[in-house]
Amino acid sequence: MSVPVEDLTTEDVIKHIVGCKALPSLPSVAMQILELTRDQSATSADIAQCVELDQALSGKILKTINSSFYGLTTPCPTISRAINYLGMNTVRSLVLGFSLVDSFGHPEGAEGFDLVAHWRRAMYGAVAARLISAQIPSCDGDEAFIAAMLRDVGSLAATIAIGETYTALFVETEGIHNTLGRMETEEYGANHTRFGAELAARWKIPDPLVEAIAHHHDSPDHAPGSPLVRSVYFASLAADAMSENSKEATSSLARLRRLSSSWFSMDEAELNSFLEELKQSGGELARLFNIDTGSPPDIDGILDAAEEQKLQLQIAQEREAQELRESNSELAKQRFTDGLTGVQNRAAFDEALARAYREAEEDGRSLTIAFSDADKFKTLNDTHGHQAGDAVLIELASRMKSAVGDSGRVFRYGGEEFAFLCQDLSIGESVHMAERVRELIAATPFSLEGLADTPDEIPVTLSIGVAVYNEETRDQFADAEAILKCADDAVYTAKESGRNQTCLFDAEAHSTPATPPTTAEGKLRVLVVDDDPLLLKLLSTSFEATGLAEVRTVKTVAEAVKLLHFPTGDEAYIPHLVVTDLNMPAHSGVKLVRFMRATKALMTVPVLVLSGSDQDKDVRECLRAGANAYVPKSAFSADPRAAAIKVLDFWAIAAQAAA
Secondary structure, three states: OOOOOOOOOOHHHHHHHHOOOOOOOOOOOHHHHHHHHHHOOOOOOHHHHHHOOOOHHHHHHHHHHHHOOOOOOOOOOOHHHHHHHHHHHHHHHHHHHHHHHHHHOOOOOOOOOOHHHHHOOOOHHHHHHHHHHOOOOOOHHHHHHHHHHHHHHHHHHHHHOHHHHHHHHHOOOOOOHHHHHHHHHHOOOOOHHHHHHHHHHHHOOOOHHHHHHOOOOOOOOOOHHHHHHHHHHHHHHHHHHHOOOOOHHHHHHHHHHHHHHHHHHOOOHHHHHHHHHHHHHHHHHHHHHHOOOOOOOHHHHHHHHHHHHHHHHHHHHHHHHHHHHHHHHHHHHHEEEEEOOEEHHHHHHHHHHHHHHHHHHHHOEEEEEEEEEEEHHHHHHHEEEEEEHHHHHHHHHHHHHHHHHEEEEEOOOOOEEEEEEEEEEOHHHHHOOOOOOHHHHHOEEOOOOOOOOEEEEEEEEOEEEEEEEEOOOHHOOOHHHHHHHHHHHHHHHHOOOOOOOOEEEEOOOOEEEEEOOOOOOOOOOEEOOOOHHHHHHHHHHHHHHHHOOOEEEEHHHHHHHHHHOOOOOOOOOOOOEEEEEOOOOOHHHHHHHHHHHOOOOOOOOEEEEOOOOOHHHHHHHHHHHHEEEEEEHHOOOHHHHHHHHHHHHHHHHOOOOOO
């Protein structure tokens, strides 16, 4: 039966799915276990007693714990002993896992939905998350295990609640799970990550697991602050690489290779070993859970197909390189080169954008478009003449090429508008590159010597808009033209915000300034918050000694909030960087971080938390609140000025990490 949802709002669609009475519910023992694990007074004996009341479930858990999957050297005879051996989280994850399979293994109303593919992703994803969590600090392997197993429950729920129209949408993906989220969002305004997170929250699943479910398709640029999200995202790619759909497996493996290298420094041999272990353990887990996951993954076939694709890409790249060499004739050069500035022109930009977007779609590469406009250029032309304008454009192009360097390519889009096209840059790196261009333009006046009736030099500034298309933002852009338009919109925001700024397009807040303007002296505004007068003086002196910063100091979080908490007006103070102590009287630095992340004008300002504590819980609390880094106070003791320089260099890269 199909339920019409076409006329419902997104929120109503979510309520319909999560509240559907046809959805199976978790068994009572699973709900009781969740309640007990939230109860700080509950003991391991309470957990064991609850599980042992369900003899069938106890038997399944003990069978799993005594299997080679956990590799115990001594058999475990009871649930109580299992908790002592492996911990409460392990038993909880198995209870939830078996409960999920028992409830949703073969649900009514899921006809047409590929249950085999779903459980294949669930089982291999759970194992992959458990394996990779060992390489991620502060990531609990059992939490990663169950979060990965639960991550696609929203798809099952939508199938049951919506019916045929959702199944038809699922069929349109042709078995490529990575495209499902985009199609769901287009149809319903939200996708299975949101459906699953809402359902998990309703079951009172712990918040960190709900967050991992909600973001398992989002590439976490801020992953160091979200270890569970990072493990589940990586596990999703690994599970896709185990797919029976060769196209999905090959594409996912290519992305997995890049991430395993950049995140965990795995070489080819180590990744292949990881995949073999995943194959063996994933198959064993499916047998223990008595769930059909299809034929075993053909690791050799997947690797061969990936190598073939890699070879084809190399051939295609060589073909393009050859075509480019052949196009270096004078006629081709004239076609793609701007006659005035010598950089590539609009035609070259259009071709480069189409090619870069295709690579972003097919190979998962990121794509950055930075669009720039010379501030008040018409006034310059009207006041000093077109010869002066041309001289400025020529120098603009030269400085831009110098600043962009090997990070990308510079194009004259038209008039005083220039564009930079870059690949494989993160959001932070993209903003840093644009800021490097802007600062080089503004740093030195432009020479007009030799031109009649003009001053010897004039100041020139740029307003720059940046849009980044990557795993995290791909749902925000329908096509290449949409990315370009958003970068252009961000330029207008930069101009409206006072010019001489870089703005990053953000889908929720539209375009927000990437960094506030510098002071009149070109220095960075740094706010230091610390209740220790000696350390406050040391930090203030260290930053000012670099010659790069203008420092303000306050002794309490309340003073900092009062300074930053402005509605409108000339008294507004927006720092480039905030450095705060963690432990202070009345309020901790975490409260200041949360205040800033909840304030639109401050949410992208980098925050560094200083502390003498090295407790993992303190680090996690700060990063989860939205801090960009957690720095030990000892880092400033040996060479305070050198540490201050490193910190000031940090803000430009990290300015958008919280976005």
